[in-house]
Amino acid sequence: MASVVDAEPWYVSLLGLAETFRTSNPPNIRLCIHCLQSIFNFQPSPRxxxxxxxxxxxxxxxxxxxxxxARFHLEKAWAISSNLASVDDVRFEAASVLAQVFEKQLEVNLAKPILRRAIEISQQAPYWHCRLLFHLAQIHASEREYASACQLLGVGSDFALTARSDYLRLLFLLSKGMLLLVDKKVSEVKEVLSLSGALIEHYKGSPTQKESLNVFFLVLQVCHYLMAGQVKSVKPCLKQLQQSIQTVTQLHSDDEPLSSNQIDQFQWLPKEHMCVLVYLVTVMHSMQAGYMDKAQKYTDKALMQIEKLKMLDAHPLLSSFQLMLLEHIIMCRLIMGSKSAAIQEIFQACNVCQQQPRLFSTHGAQIHTLLGLYAMSMNCMEAAESQFNTAFKLSSEIDLRTFVKLNLAIVYLRTNRPTNLISLLETVVTPSSKVSSSSSSSSSSSSRKSTDSEIMNRIGSHSLRASAFYVRGLQAFFQASYSEAKRYLRETLKMANAEDLNRLTSCSLVLLGHIFLSLGNNREAMNMVTPAMQLAGKIPDVHVQLWASSLLKDLYHLCGDQVNEAEGYRMHTNFSQDLLKDHFQSSQMSEHGLIQWTEGPCPFHLSSEASSSML
Incomplete structure (x- = not known):
């Protein structure tokens, strides 16, 4: 429990007795507490x-x-120890644990001044100084005060340099890079990653520490590419990351000599958590690239690993990983036409948030976005609109807000609300009135170039920019402005092909096929729809397959090809029946009622299990 060197005999006796009760089998915590409280009767020294x-x-x-x-005792421990002249670990541990209690009680403003004071007086205790810097930075980050958090991590990096710990310096630098990435400070992220990469390459510490730092570095690089929507460009980094995590799992730190520098004891993540994280970023890549089967495979592996780890230690980070995996697999389910599985997994995501209430504040917007996508797939457009509007209000993240707006635009298209659509798109891309002319005049050409430039500049992610062009193409198609639609869709295809955005490619091809069919250009329509069908089958995207098979049967009918027309009809019928069956199943599930939830706590009574237990 504590060092008892040179202590009074009565103190040693009571402390030993308390420890006996604490470690007995089963522990007798009541008597342990009673022994410790008895110490105060002897009017002990402040220490x-x-x-x-x-x-x-x-x-x-x-x-x-x-x-x-517990808070009362910790406050007393901090108040007494912080006024002692000698440097004692008690004051720093008391500050750290008390700050954790304030966080649990949602009083982080009380935690900050205590940690700042502890940081000021911990200069001669390097381990605690660094630990407290990390802790306060984490609190600022959770409050989205990224500038303050990064400033603290910068102080930590400088301190680690003077303390001659390359390992801890890199941990501070990479943590700063992570927050800069979250805060979309692209140029600063590149600067930090460039410095970190060079330092890791020349790192002379233990192999386990070097490889874990390398995993951290590569995770940031992969996320940097994925946040920019650069799915193809990230592949070499992702491959390096997957090789690096294999190396980490094969290393045994027990066989390595311990560092003489105490502050080298910090650990970024346990190996098992690193493995889950690598699964997660692999799922993120597969999802963006349009490899749904691969995303599903790695999600299953990661969720299984999380369940095993939670049985040993339900660390909050595992719940965050679990929630992010569910968010991605839900989108996969919707693309693959498994709406009934998607709504159950949305409910599961809500349950994960209930276990860690802080996750509702950080992931509420994502959950309502998923409910909007589900409602849209169920043709519940009013509910989809409400969910997207709720998600938009809850989110301050630019890319998520853009994603929500683009999907809301599709809702307005499908419900024939052009006024709402134009007003909405003005906040994402320039309004269609500025580019509606199909004239080849120089002024029209200049206007189009200006429009495209504005689209590119307003949206940060490559994949979201490509998606914005697709939505504009869809808008032009609904208005029968086929020339404009083709122009936008060709831009989408160019961007999608540049970064292997397979789903966007298949959607653009099938829409172009529909346009050419409407224009009576059957040959060009076939050239678009056939590869769209093949690509959609690889994803697999059931909705694009349904759309493409409908076009194919019409094209083969126009060509007089009865055999292929019959095959197209058969495929279209199969896709339709599968989707209708799943649609009916989803509509009958009690969880389907979640689409009406836009405020207040999650209606957990809608669980199918809860409903069945009430019968």
Whole structure:
């Protein structure tokens, strides 16, 4: 429990007895607490008094639900120890644990000044100084105060340099890079990653530490590419990451000599958590690239690993990983036409958030976006609109807001609301009135170039920019402005092919095929629809397959090819029946009622399991 060198005999006896009760089988926590409280009857020195309050606070936190009493003892431990002249670990541990209690009680503004004060007085205790810097940076990051968090991590990096710890310097630098990435500070991210990459390459520490730093570095690089929508460009980095995690799992840190520098004891993530994280970024890549089967395979592996790890230690980070995996697999299900599985997994995502309430504030917008996508797939357009509007209000993240707007635009297209559509697209891309002319005049050409330039500049992600062109193409198609539609869709295809955005490619091809069919150009229509069907089959995207098979049977009928027309009809019928069957199944599920939830706590009573248990 604590060092008892040179302590009074009564203190040693009570401390030993408390430890006996704590470690007995089963532990007798009540008597352990009673022994520690007895120490105060002897009017101990401030050093022993503060240590005892810390021990009581820790035991109450670990073994009881009495958070207020634990907080009382921790506050006493901090108040007494922070005024002592000698450097003592008690004051720093008390500050750290007390800050954690304030976080649990959603009073982070009380945690910040305590941690700042502890950081000021911990200069002579390098381990605690760095740990407290990480802790305060984490609190600022959770409050989305990224500039403050990055400033603290920069202080930590400089401190690690003076303390001659290359390992910890890199941990601070990479953590700063991670927050800069979240905050979309692209140029600063590149600067930090460039410096970190060079330092890792010349790192002379233990192989395990070097490889774990390399995994951290490569994860940031992969995420950097994926956030920019550069699915093809990221492949070499992703391959390196997958090789690096294999190396990490084969290394045994027990066989390596321990560093003499105490601050080298920090660990970014346990190996098992790193493996889950690599699965997650692989799923993110597969999802963006349009490899749904691959995304599903790696999601299953990652979720299985998370369940095993949660049985040992339900770390909050595992819930975050689990939620992000569910968000991606839900989108896969919707693309693959499995709406019934998607709505159940949305409900599962809500349950994960209930276990870690903070996740509702960080992922609420994503959950409502998924409900909007589900409602749209079920043709519940009013509910889809409500969900997308809720998601937009909850989110401050530019790319997610853009994604929501583009899907809301499709809702307006499908419900024939051109006024709402034009107003919405003005906030994403320039309005169609500026590019509606099909004239080949120089002024028209200049206007189009200006429009395209504005589209490119307003949206950061390559894939989202390509998607914006697709939505504009879809808008022009609905208006029968086929020339404009083709122009936008060709731009989409150019961008999609540049980064292997397979789903966007298949959607653009089938829409171009539909346009050529409408124009009576059957040969060109066939040249578009056939590869669209093949690509959609590889994804697989059931909705594009349904659309393409409908066009194919019409094209073969016009060509007089009865055999292929019959095959096209058969495929279209099969896709239609599968989707209708799943649609009916989804509509009958109690979880389907989630599409009406836009405010307040999640209606968990809608669970199918809850409903069946009530019967």
């Amino acid at each position: 022993i008094e503060s240590r005892t309050h810390l021990q009581l606070g820790n035991i109450l936190l670990a073994h009881t639900k009495n958070l207020d009493l």
